[in-house]
Amino acid sequence: MRCAPSSRYDRLASAVVILSVGVISTTVLRSALADSKGPPLQKVADVPMPGPAVRFDYQSLDTSQGRLYLAHMNANQLVVFDVRKREVIANLDGFPSVHGVWVVPELGRVYASATGEHRVAVVDTKTLKTIARVGPVSYPDSIAYAPGPKRVFVSDEQGDADAVIDTATNSLIATIPLGGGAGNTVYDPSSGHILVAVHGKNELVAIDPDTAKIIGRYPLNGIENPHGIALDVKERLAFVAGEENAKLALVDLTSMNVLATYPVGEGPDVLAFDPGLKWLYVSAESGHVTVFRVNGKSLVFVGGISMPHAHTVSVDPETHLVYFPLQDIHGHPVLRIMQPAGGKLTPILSDPRLKPSDADLTSMPLIKLTTHSELPAEGEAKEFELGGKTICVANVNGVISAMDNVCLHMGGPLGQGYIEGNKIVCPWHGWEYDPKTGEVEHDPKSKLAVYPIKIENGDVMVEI
């Protein structure tokens, strides 16, 4: 790509200017981001993770200690990562099929769903030793903590219930039948209630953590199999994603009504909300990450990115850094650290750890994307993974082109779209892209990056 190096230099130059005038407030950063175009996130670093190239699941960040706990699900390991030094502190064994993870700094404990042994493991954050295994819970998944009664609530996804753990005795004290599979369980500090997304019923259920009883069931109209939840506590909003129909509901937590729904990537899984920037990240099994900004009681689409297996996300509200554990980048797991991209921002680059490396500022050579035989047939488009990025390759009237895969409208996957005339058409709402220039008629001021392509000895090479 020819324009990428210059845009990266522009960003660095902007950062240098910003450094010279001091720190910029979150408000200024927010408005700078609101005006920016293009991909919503830029890569800061890929940090190698230990263990095999297999699936991760939930993450939980303790900002007071600067620690991120990551469930490396199919490695049966809990990874402890220092976000300040950017290094792995420990890789703990003994967490069969670990799904949910939740750190409770006030107790000095991490709770992790060892789903493979139907238990919730309790880990001391000082010693990093497992001090208890609580259960049985049929299929422990997501975890939340209610500070009042000091209880942990665990989604029992296949047991159609929420399990309740007393943290003083590390014992299971209640099971709350939900009438459907449990999606995410979260604690709402504003109401003091536990909220659970219930599959099948398509409801958001409210639980009083003191009595461990259901106190309300609210329909999630327009959502099928609600799973992931995030909250904007200040605005009294919940974001609930339907894994079955790839829709996100915006729920008013005062009226408990669905205010609107929005399309997101296929198989939405984990959500994360940055309260400072008011940005919401919805990561999906398809690897699409859709980014929204909260604007009053509605959401504005900021952009989308696509990375292989980017179905889990967390965000640091202090640095605004976003974390994606990616299971397989060139055969190894990495923790991809990203930051909001955009024009003239980036006070966070004032942190020396966040400066782009020289390698990031250098144009990359031609890289093998695929082989000639794998290219799409005439009149078709296809997706290819390259260096952690997804590329849309299209064959329009016999001419092969490569461009970014993420639609500028709401992040639709262009490589899953179709060809009409001489355009690539987004499968979600039909925006049409010129494969030569990346231009789109619906938004003449924006365009997608197009990558030069070369075919040599049966190999398809792109400059990216």
Ligand code: FES
């Ligand atoms: S996401 Fe709406 S047209 Fe592509």
